[in-house]
Amino acid sequence: MNKRHEGQEMINMCKWMASVGLIVGVVLFLLSFIASAYNKDYFLTIISLGIIGASMFMFGFGLFMGLLTETYHRGPRENV
Numbered sequence: 001m002n003k004r005h006e007g008q009e010m011i012n013m014c015k016w017m018a019s020v021g022l023i024v025g026v027v028l029f030l031l032s033f034i035a036s037a038y039n040k041d042y043f044l045t046i047i048s049l050g051i052i053g054a055s056m057f058m059f060g061f062g063l064f065m066g067l068l069t070e071t072y073h074r075g076p077r078e079n080v
Contacts (some may be wrong), residue, residue: 007070014062038071 025048032044 007044007066007068009064009066010069011066014059014066016018018062021051021058025049025052025055 027053028044028048032048034043035044
């Protein structure tokens with residue numbers, strides 16, 4: 001594999017994982033308003049907000065690591 005595309009591959013993987021987590025979190029959040037019998041202690045709301053927050057953190061961390069990997073594999077003259 002070409003070393004110049006390792007960072008882009010990591011960014012795309014984290015975008016995919018964050019998108020799935022965000023969709024699941026939003027669906028659970030909307031479901032928590034509809035299914036009020038299961039949501040007496042706001043358990044679904046807390047879980048859904050936790051999933052959304054974890055997805056955002058995963059995207060930010062993956063973006064940071066991907067950009068760091070791409071920058072590291074470049075030579076010192078290519079960064080300018």
